[in-house]
Amino acid sequence: EAGVAQSPRYKIIEKRQSVAFWCNPISGHATLYWYQQILGQGPKLLIQFQNNGVVDDSQLPKDRFSAERLKGVDSTLKIQPAKLEDSAVYLCASSFLAGVGETQYFGPGTRLLVL
Amino acid sequence: LAKTTQPISMDSYEGQEVNITCSHNNIATNDYITWYQQFPSQGPRFIIQGYKTKVTNEVASLFIPADRKSSTLSLPRVSLSDTAVYYCLVGEVVNDMRFGAGTRLTVKP
Numbered sequence: 001e002a003g004v005a006q007s008p009r010y011k012i013i014e015k016r017q018s019v020a021f022w023c024n025p026i027s028g029h030a031t032l033y034w035y036q037q038i039l040g041q042g043p044k045l046l047i048q049f050q051n052n053g054v055v056d057d058s059q060l061p062k063d064r065f066s067a068e069r070l071k072g073v074d075s076t077l078k079i080q081p082a083k084l085e086d087s088a089v090y091l092c093a094s095s096f097l098a099g100v101g102e103t104q105y106f107g108p109g110t111r112l113l114v115l
Numbered sequence: 116l117a118k119t120t121q122p123i124s125m126d127s128y129e130g131q132e133v134n135i136t137c138s139h140n141n142i143a144t145n146d147y148i149t150w151y152q153q154f155p156s157q158g159p160r161f162i163i164q165g166y167k168t169k170v171t172n173e174v175a176s177l178f179i180p181a182d183r184k185s186s187t188l189s190l191p192r193v194s195l196s197d198t199a200v201y202y203c204l205v206g207e208v209v210n211d212m213r214f215g216a217g218t219r220l221t222v223k224p
Contacts, residue, residue, distance in 0.1 A: 004158070033209065042202055042214030043159065056210040091158045100207055101147045101166075106158025 002026065004107035006092050012113045018080040021110045025073070025094030031055075033104060034067055034077050035091040043091055049075060050098055082114045116213055117142045117205035124219040133190045135218050137203030140184050145207040148179060148186045153200045153217070162201075163188070190220075198222045 005024040013019050025032050030051050035043035046065065048056040051072040060067070064083070069075040079086055089111050093104040120138040127133045139148070147166055151159035163170055165177040165186070176189040190197055200219050206212035 031209070035214075040216070042217055044214070045210060048210050093158065095209065098208060098210075100145070101149075101164060102209055103149075103161045103164065104159075104209060106160065108156070109158055111156075 004092055004094055004105055006090075006107040006110055008110055009108065010111050010113075012115065013082055014115050015084055016081040018078065019082055019112060020076050020078045021090050021092075021112075023075045023077070023092030023107060025075075025092070026105055029094035029096050029105070030072070031095045031098040031102070032069055032075050033093040033095075034075070035093065035106075037089045037091055037109070039088070046077070048098070055098060079112075082112075084114050087112055087114045116211055117146055119203045119205055119213075119215050121201075121203050121215060121218045123216065124221070126221050126223060127193055128223050129194055130192050133193050133197070133220060133222075135188045135190075135201055135203075135220070136185055137188070138185045139203070139205045142183050142205050143207070146183075146205050146211070147207065148177065148183075149204045149206075149212065150175070150177065150188050151202045151204065151214075153202065159202060159214075193220075193222045195222050195224060 032049045034046045037043040049069040089109040091109045093106040095102045149164040150162045153159040170177045178187045200217040202217040204212040
């Protein structure tokens with residue numbers, strides 16, 4: 001079974017530029033999550049999708065971050081404009097559903113460096 | 116949201132059993148306890164999940180006392196490849212769960 005795919009793996013941009021990350025979840029997984037992991041910290045949930053609808057985006061900085069999952073499969077996370085403090089690893093995860101005790105499967109992440 | 120407390124780091128030697136304890140004093144009735152493992156440059160990987168008493172799989176055991184205010188992840192006979200960060204999460208559904216800083220386990224030869 002193929003895992004969660006993410007691209008690119010690395011990205012370096014200058015502050016105020018825009019950047020986008022792509023995620024392809026495990027086939028058949030209805031729920032998709034985006035996390036931000038700053039060096040030395042645990043992952044922080046940014047947004048959760050159930051199919052193509054947003055379930056939770058309470059921790060997404062909506063003035064600069066946006067995400068979509070138009071067809072309920074792939075998802076993109078965008079930052080516009082980027083700030084220095086956005087330097088982090090952006091992790092995508094998926095799960096079959098979003099029920100009690102559901103297990104998440106994580107991708108390898110995209111490492112972003114903002115200069 | 117249940118808050119969790121884990122040791123920041125632990126050291127062990129190959130072949131030893133490692134026990135990592137997580138405190139979660141305000142765990143709710145419907146909350147599960149889930150542990151993830153993360154290697155450098157990789158996303159977290161599910162290890163084990165439990166609700167009460169003891170759960171065992173091919174990788175680890177999870178011990179949960181009756182009051183459920185703590186839990187202990189037990190890794191039998193660790194090897195160098197078990198060096199990683201281990202996270203304890205508590206919640207009923209995923210968006211109730213929060214990753215803390217985790218426990219950085221270093222296994223030495």
